[in-house]
Amino acid sequence: AAFGSLSDRLNDTFDRLRGKGKLTEADINVAMREIRMALLEADVNYRVVKDFVTRTKERCLTAEVLESLTPAQNVVKIVLDELTELLGGTESKLVLSSRIPNVIMLVGLQGSGKTTAAVKLAYMLKKQGKSPLLAACDVYRPAAADQLATLGGEIGVPVFRGDGAHPVEIARASIREAVDTMRDVVIVDTAGRLQIDEEMMQEAVDIKKAVKPDQVLMVVDAMTGQDIVNVVSTFAERTDFDGVIISKLDGDARGGGALSVREVTGKPIKFVSMGEKPDSLEVFSPERMAKRILGMGDVIGIIEKAQEAATAEQLASAERMLRDGFTMDDMLEQMKAVKKMGGMKGILGMLPGGQRALNQMGGNLDEAVFDRNEAIILSMTAEERRRPSIINGQRRARIARGCGLTPTDVNALMKQWGEMNKMMGKVRAMAQQQTGGKKGK
Numbered sequence: 001a002a003f004g005s006l007s008d009r010l011n012d013t014f015d016r017l018r019g020k021g022k023l024t025e026a027d028i029n030v031a032m033r034e035i036r037m038a039l040l041e042a043d044v045n046y047r048v049v050k051d052f053v054t055r056t057k058e059r060c061l062t063a064e065v066l067e068s069l070t071p072a073q074n075v076v077k078i079v080l081d082e083l084t085e086l087l088g089g090t091e092s093k094l095v096l097s098s099r100i101p102n103v104i105m106l107v108g109l110q111g112s113g114k115t116t117a118a119v120k121l122a123y124m125l126k127k128q129g130k131s132p133l134l135a136a137c138d139v140y141r142p143a144a145a146d147q148l149a150t151l152g153g154e155i156g157v158p159v160f161r162g163d164g165a166h167p168v169e170i171a172r173a174s175i176r177e178a179v180d181t182m183r184d185v186v187i188v189d190t191a192g193r194l195q196i197d198e199e200m201m202q203e204a205v206d207i208k209k210a211v212k213p214d215q216v217l218m219v220v221d222a223m224t225g226q227d228i229v230n231v232v233s234t235f236a237e238r239t240d241f242d243g244v245i246i247s248k249l250d251g252d253a254r255g256g257g258a259l260s261v262r263e264v265t266g267k268p269i270k271f272v273s274m275g276e277k278p279d280s281l282e283v284f285s286p287e288r289m290a291k292r293i294l295g296m297g298d299v300i301g302i303i304e305k306a307q308e309a310a311t312a313e314q315l316a317s318a319e320r321m322l323r324d325g326f327t328m329d330d331m332l333e334q335m336k337a338v339k340k341m342g343g344m345k346g347i348l349g350m351l352p353g354g355q356r357a358l359n360q361m362g363g364n365l366d367e368a369v370f371d372r373n374e375a376i377i378l379s380m381t382a383e384e385r386r387r388p389s390i391i392n393g394q395r396r397a398r399i400a401r402g403c404g405l406t407p408t409d410v411n412a413l414m415k416q417w418g419e420m421n422k423m424m425g426k427v428r429a430m431a432q433q434q435t436g437g438k439k440g441k
């Protein structure tokens with residue numbers, strides 16, 4: 001994943017600091033040199049690195065830090081603060097006005113992920129109860145409008161395409177269409193070019209004049225590296241815009257461009273895109289991203305993902321589980337939920353130290369276990385799934401035959417079930433203690 005090696009290197013530095021106990025000025029100097037190298041290697045703009053390290057070092061080299069009881073922890077906290085600041089400090093929200101329809105315009109180079117981002121944004125807004133309309137104004141890339149129409153169809157958002165018309169006219173007409181069909185947000189996907197050129201800039205300016213967007217967002221590809229900064233600056237001069245969407249942060253971009261963009265251009269990052277699926281757009285939070293980079297885990301991200309994945313039905317089943325114990329059907333449901341959250345890799349990547357663990361495994365997480373376990377459970381009878389304790393040796397052999405796996409595979413699953421059931425018992429005891437008002441321990 002992006003930032004993987006940066007995370008590793010920063011954590012190695014922190015580990016060395018923690019191993020020291022008391023810190024001297026020399027220790028801080030060494031650590032700051034390591035951080036500087038790590039950032040430069042992640043392709044962060046050198047000026048940004050210089051300022052960052054200067055600020056961080058200054059804050060670390062105070063008596064307050066050096067003579068504290070936990071100097072290493074203080075250093076980590078300062079690095080976290082400064083990294084959060086670097087990324088913009090606080091969340092920069094998508095600002096929608098009370099005008100109907102609201103207009104969001106996307107600009108960016110060809111291949112940056114603009115069309116994909118338009119769809120993701122539409123999907124996000126739709127989930128928030130809005131009724132978006134996608135406007136296909138990229139008339140130069142022949143497949144662009146088709147691509148948008150297909151993706152829009154998948155998420156149930158209409159796509160306005162003015163076949164043959166000029167992009168400015170399509171943009172204008174899309175607003176009228178939105179009014180006529182009662183859509184409250186129009187997302188205008190504009191044309192990109194491989195390189196920045198005058199014609200593209202002018203067209204973006206013209207569309208902007210024509211539809212007066214509430215928000216203009218620029219999409220940049222995380223893989224562009226440091227060049228992000230140049231592209232963003234050039235666009236900022238010509239079309240100006242309100243914020244940046246960084247796409248393809250799920251890839252193995254070193255991430256330096258993404259880290260530099262706010263500091264160098266002053267433009268806030270509003271969203272990051274972490275995959276090709278419609279639900280892989282995240283509201284960008286500087287603190288959460290900084291924590292993720294520092295391997296502190298993104299607990300809020302996990303909770304949000306879980307909430308998105310959880311249906312009312314699942315919440316009800318959680319209650320039942322607490323009451324009646326954990327069945328194989330529950331396990332099946334749980335595995336499906338994990339899959340929905342992006343698999344174990346997705347979840348682990350957000351846990352404290354999880355990204356590191358993943359890197360160390362070299363991405364060798366056996367997701368196939370899920371498919372095996374699913375096959376095993378599906379090979380059980382309804383009665384066995386409800387009351388797994390009845391599964392004896394004979395039943396195990398039959399289940400294994402049924403799904404084409406070995407009794408050892410079945411045993412592994414049974415063991416896992418046993419542990420989860422035990423855990424569920426503990427949670428139940430805890431819950432009873434709380435609701436029963438009894439004093440703990």
Ligand code: GDP
Pocket residue numbers: 108109110111112113114115116117192247248249250251273274275276
């Ligand atoms: P456009 O020319 O700017 O409209 O770019 P597209 O939206 O067509 O995206 C170009 C390619 O990048 C497509 O193959 C997308 O599937 C892919 N893509 C876009 N966003 C992401 C992302 O966040 N992650 C990954 N892995 N791929 C992406």
